Amino acid sequence: MSQSPASNIAAALQDGKRHLLLAASGSVATIKLPQIITALGNYPNLSIRVILTKSASHFLGGQSVEQPTVASLALLPNVDSVHQDEDEWVEPWTRNANILHIELRRWAHLLAIVPMSANLLAKVTGGLCNDLLTNVIRAWEIDPSNPRRRLIIVAPSMNTMMWSHPLTAKQLAILNDEWKWFEVIPPQIKTLACGDTGQGAMCDWKELVGVIEERLGATDTGSDAATGADSDQTGRVYTACAHHRLGNRSAVAPEYVILVLGGMGRKLLEWTSSTFQVVAFFHTERSLTAVLHPMTASISMLIIDGGVRGMAPLEFIRVIDTLVQDFTNMDVG
Known part of the structure; x- marks a missing residue:
């Protein structure tokens, strides 16, 4: 009998690797996941687990040549699992059973949400947790003495009018100014999928790869990042x-x-x-x-x-x- 997804993750907590939890929400930039993952595939000591929201999966149906599928993500280098909302409770709950969003939070050294939609931004800053990803975010371990010890990197992606909306500015201020465990990589200006031109497109995926490498220490196979060590680094x-x-x-x-x-x-x-x-x-x-x-x-x-x-x-x-x-x-x- 195979283990539940949560039990599999619990068993991998001490595997000696760096752990990247890579998540995507409902934006067309979700189709950049294969490029990001492939670029990170050069590090044998890196383990990647992916979370897809329900809306993110709409962009992973293989509808066109540029659109990957959910199944294809699992075949990419260093990807050890791909999770969706329905994976949270695959077995009836029993006391002391492993819970997926808790095990993912325990497992991850870094969470990167690429892309973060306007909807997810609003949910996170409002404290909502009604799916797998938002439960991971709400349950994230925060160290008051060093809030950047375990980072959540977010790359917003939305229509220009959404990005320039006053609510977006207020929500970003929470992440940038109050919640120091978040790092926001701003969107770029370009022609969007809808045909509008302006700021709102997710930053270049190669920039994201560089940020993830640096924050996770993926360039140094001897780094203490794999063990979760913090300031006492070589x-x-x-x-x-x-x-x-x-x-x-x-x-x-x-x-x-x-x-x-x-x-x-x-x-x-x-x-x-x-x-x-x-x-x-x-x-x-x-x-x-x-x-x-x-x-x-x-x-x-x-x-x-x-x-x-x-x-x-x-x-x-x-x-x-x-x-x-x-x-x-x-x-x-």
Whole structure:
């Protein structure tokens, strides 16, 4: 007798992999799921489980060449299961039985909702939980001391008039300003499926892949993301040329130091192997501080990976005064 979906997920909690819960709601951008999943298929240590709302499945009927099917998603690399509302209660409830939305929440290191429709945005910010996905969101584990420890990434996708509606602005303010465990990737301006031109189309799927990789640490197979570790991540201090942006590597006088925690380390080495040189190694914030304090007069920049201290890569370029203040105030007890 086969296990229920919830029991299967419970059995995979400690599989040593990074866990991405990828969800889609009712928007035509749902058809981008295969590209997103395929691009993430290069990481053997990544496990993906997919949630489809009822309205999202309408775009996965194979009606045209560009439209995949629900069944085809399950065949893509690293996809271990695809779930819909009817999977929630496949067996009569009994006490101590595994419950699907709870097990999915326990299992996931990161939830990415791509796309998030106007309807789902309204439901989430209003606290409704009447299907599998909204139950996962409402049951999400929130750490008050570090709300970004377990992120929910959302990529809104809707008609331009929906996007510009005053209600949308109010709902987005809740996610952006109040609920710090959400990260909103804004839509782009383009001609929509309905023929209108304006902002509302889901951001480019390749941008989403990059954000997911960075937040999940998928570029580093040795990252602590697989075990759910947070601020106590392995990192390296590098000498580097001083740049205003990571992508600008024009020749300038070398200065210290770029600091990298977690999954970004491997990507930086791959991108700039001729520029960076490892000069120190640390495991904890205590050893990190010990390395940095003697070097503060020479430090020019700082980059911290997304899982650390509630921040995201490329937002962490610090000038020397800010950096010294940050680490002077750091609690290393």
